[in-house]
Amino acid sequence: MQTIDRLTKHLAVYEYLPRREYELYKSGKLPIRIIDWRLIRADEAFIQRYGTTLINDWYFGGPSEMCGYRPWDCDVGANYSAHRHGRASDKHPKKTTWHEIAKDVIWQPDIFLKMGFAVVENTDKTLGWFHLEVGQQNKNTLQIVNP
Numbered sequence: 669m670q671t672i673d674r675l676t677k678h679l680a681v682y683e684y685l686p687r688r689e690y691e692l693y694k695s696g697k698l699p700i701r702i703i704d705w706r707l708i709r710a711d712e713a714f715i716q717r718y719g720t721t722l723i724n725d726w727y728f729g730g731p732s733e734m735c736g737y738r739p740w741d742c743d744v745g746a747n748y749s750a751h752r753h754g755r756a757s758d759k760h761p762k763k764t765t766w767h768e769i770a771k772d773v774i775w776q777p778d779i780f781l782k783m784g785f786a787v788v789e790n791t792d793k794t795l796g797w798f799h800l801e802v803g804q805q806n807k808n809t810l811q812i813v814n815p
């Protein structure tokens with residue numbers, strides 16, 4: 669089965685999947701729709717605004733493997749985390765400083781709503797990265813949750 673890695677101009681499948689799930693994807697056993705397309709679109713908008721940003725970097729030899737989709741048997745994070753539904757990613761910005769983006773989260777949350785995000789983890793608890801997720805929530809503002 670022919671599979672593609674590239675999802676958008678800046679994002680590829682291996683940035684969302686751990687190594688095991690990536691291999692399942694490559695062998696045709698795991699559908700790419702396991703990752704919510706709204707998340708991919710919103711992450712692409714994030715990168716277009718803030719520049720190069722890493723999610724998983726294992727494909728490039730780095731340590732991060734559980735920053736995108738998390739399988740149900742993975743012991744990283746909460747049991748009902750949006751990561752397990754393919755609706756959240758932990759983004760590590762490389763071009764724009766974490767501090768600058770954190771200021772936008774606090775003072776201009778509409779930027780992230782327009783990108784398509786619904787929820788952000790409290791940035792006081794995510795120093796160095798941003799957990800942003802798509803999905804439903806009951807507010808017209810970016811909802812801040814504690815990890």
Ligand SMILES: [Zn+2]
Nearest residue numbers: 756757758799
């Ligand atoms: Zn997260």
